[in-house]
Amino acid sequence: MRFATDTGGTFTDLVVEEDDGSISMYKASTVPGDPVQGVLAALTLAAEDRGLSLADLLARGKTFIHGTTHAINAIITGRTAKTALLVTEGHRDILVFREGGRIEPFNHTVPYPKPFVPRALTFEIPERIIYNGAVQTPLNEAVVLELANRLREEKIEAVAICFLWSTINPAHELRVGALLQDHLPGVPVSLSHAVNPTMREFRRASSTAIDASLKPLMGRYLGSLEARMKEAGFAGEVMVLTSAGGMMAASDVAAAPIRVINSGPSMAPIAGHHYAALEGSHENAIVADTGGTTYDISLVRGGHIPMTRELWIGQPTRGNLVGYPSVEVKSVGAGGGSIASVDAGGLLHVGPMSAGAQPGPVCYGRGGTLPTVTDASVVLGYLDPDFFLGGAMKLDREAAARAIEIHVAQPLQVSVEEAAWNIIHLSTENMVQAIADITVAQGIDPAGAVLIGGGGAAGLNSTFIARRLGCHQLVIPETGAALSAAGAMMSDLTGEFAASLFTTTAEFNFDKVNETLYNLRADCDQFVRRSGIKAIKIDIKVIAEARYENQVWDIDVPLPITRFRSDDDVTAFHSAFDEVHKQIFTINDPGSPVEVVGLRATVRCKVRPHANFQLSAKADQTVKAATRRAYFQDAGWTDAVIHRLDAMPVAQEFRGPAIIESPFTTIVVDPEARAQRSANGSIIIHP
Structure with missing residues (x-):
């Protein structure tokens, strides 16, 4: 038995694979202050589903695969370790000068970006190796030893070393690393020639500094994850997803945490590639993963998943350059938890601020007061308040409607349903623009690609997105609500x-x-x-x-x-x-x-021996079709037929308006669209 989890901003997704290859999936609320707690909660749901205790379930497991945003969140929120950077004498400003690019070259009101490691914590070491690996200036070890004492006094928690031409001859980096290990025991050290052996000094220094700053944090996090999983009864291997679309042992990741900056989002295109091939071998696919906080977009181009070494945390040239190979993913602040607001000029905004897991959307009843995309979906009749997460969570439609009325409808002087529709419409436009940016920039016409909709909130507006892009086909996989976790299970x-x-x-x-x-x-x-x-x-x-x-x-x-x-x-x-x-x-x-x-x-x-990847849940044939009032801009309030995803017959096409429900997601098929369930369990929609 294997487990794969993806910790999102709102929900933690879990996919469980039995020894015979059958698949099941679960969702639990993410606990922002303790992500492992959300993982254990999802595993507990899987245990209860099998009539087992958590310990008995985990005892059957051989591999646990974990996707996490812990590293990138630490950088964004400034919770990384206090890090020192050691450079070749005369080159103290590598991180300050960067590579010279500017988004707005003539806008001098934008402050120059701060270096990842402050200049005050950047130290010059007398040494110099030249382009052919020859030593021009021998390493002054006495200076290194003096500096070790100063770093101890400064209470430095990690050290990054980036010397010129160390990628050709790493002798000086290796020697300084050894000296620091002897004189600063317990302080992790990252060497640039090992972290990112590129000749470009800025990106090599940047990636090494980021790697070093994450080592204490990720060492503690992964150590805690392994310890708590073991304490709960798991004795197998703990693997962590990497930015490059694979997985590595947790111990290897703790030694090089830069590899997991884009851990979770890198898995969606793996699953998207699989499902695109199943449903017609499409050459180009747009993979869109809609979570509670972000909308992650990636591509499958010519049957291959594009990679990039231009991974920035924040804006390009203004943020922090990771400089490490990663699956190319574009993330925008748009998701089910994106907050809607009206500014002083009377303009509606949706995102990038999100209600997250705590307090969450207003309809969750956890203290949220600002309306979100999820609240709008409840008001429009897309979400069943009594069947959210299969009925595990009851939604408060009245509270959502009040929040939209106060914060959106009244300022815009429109009805509540019009305000809710405008929230969905603007969120859709934000997502369409993000997709256009990443596809057109790579010479891909989105109209000629298939759109793969993933994430728990994908079904709410993916039909609208596909129509705006001109896509002829939208595929929402049966595991789409946990697309990244599904990709993790498929990963190598x-x-x-x-x-x-x-x-x-x-x-x-x-x-x-x-x-x-x-x-x-x-x-x-x-x-x-x-x-x-x-x-x-x-x-x-x-x-x-x-x-x-x-x-x-x-x-x-x-x-x-x-x-x-x-x-x-x-x-x-x-x-x-x-x-x-x-x-x-x-x-x-x-x-x-x-x-x-x-x-x-x-x-x-x-490492996965099975070829098939399909949910093992049996259809509930007792479910009868029903209808629910739903609002669409052109049709107004209308009766939408309700389908249970697991009870839908294969290859039987129907027209909208319809709503397809499962315990994990809701898919809206508007009056203009046609849909059917494929033999592989996916919902195929023709917008």
Whole structure:
């Protein structure tokens, strides 16, 4: 038995897989101050469903897979450790100068971003290694020892070390790291050549500083998670989801927490890819995961999930650059808990502020007073107050209506239902714009893609979103309400390794490139021996970071070979780079040499033995169709037919207005749309 959880801002999702491959899922409220409590609550629901105690259920488990936003939340809220940054003498301002970009280059009212580590906690170390790995200035160990005493007096909790050209020769970083471990015992140290071996100093320093600052926090969190799971009766492996769309052992993540900055959201495209292929092998898919707090958008392009090294926490150039490979996900402050308000000028706003899990929407009855998207959905008749979470939570429609009337309807001088519809409509527009930004920017026409709707609140307005985008098909998987947790269950055990080097196709260094490829392959093999012994299938992919001569930025080019043997191999690589460049920028320059600035290898170990992924819940054939009054802008109040998702016949198409309900989600099919249930359990909607 395996468990996969995703801790969201409002709910904690759990997917349980039995030994025979059957799937079941559960939802419990997230506890912001103690996320593990929400995980245990979801597991308790699964135990009760089987007539077991929590201890008996956990005793059957072999693997527990956990997705968490604990790391990114700590950065956003400033709860990271007090961190010192050690740099090469003369380069104290790496984090201050950044890489020079500005969103608004002529807007001088915007303050310059603060560095992740304050300049007062950035220290210069006399040492210098040059581009070819030679030592120009020997390391002054006496200064390091003096600094160790000062860091102790400053009560520094973590140390990041980023020296120039350490990716070519890490000797000085390794030596300083060893000295600090001896003289600052218990203080974690991150070395830039190990965290993110890229030649770009700012992103290498930034990612190393972020990694170091998270080590104390994530060490405690993951240690507590493992300890409390063990105390509750679990004796299996604890795995944590990574930003790159895989999973790693909790102990490995605690040693390199930068890998889990985008932990939970990276899983939705994994599940989205699976369901898009099931329902017609769509080449391009838009995967939208609607939670209580955020709307996370990702793509499946040409059957592949795009990755990025431009992951920023906050606004690009103004926030903090993670600089670590991650599934490309765009998040906006729009979800079921997004708060609606009217400003002094009479304009309606929805989000980015959210009611979250506490106090939650007004209809939850937990003390919330400001209307949200969920409140609007209750008022419009989309949500059944008596069947939310299968009846586990009763909603207060009257309280939601009063909140909308006071805060939205009266200021706008409209009826309550019109105000509620405007809240849904504006939320839809915010989501449509976010999707357009990420698709059009990558040359994808959203009208030609399938929209995968995930998250508990996805069904409320995904039909409206798909119609606005021009999508011909919307797919809401049966596990869509827990899409990220479902993706976690499908994910592979993943290891990532990188190395910096420099060569050009004009003067190709066969020995250096082949040596690096050999070492990366050895790292992957060692990872498999250490972590992937039970793997059913092993896949290793190598990427070259390359650019045309004199270009500033590099792009990723897959390397299908493990060794360059002749000039023909170099020519083939040049042609492959030209093709990728043309796909991205619509032009290429075959006459220019190509520079390689780094190599990356990713090893994926498939550990899930089952091919199918479908809920095992049996349909309740006693449920009869009913109707409920629901409001739509063009039709007004009308009778919508109510369907229970698990009782719907396969391939039987029906027209809206209709509402499809399950214990986990509600799907609104408006009068203009057609829908049916597929053989795979998904709801297929044609807007």
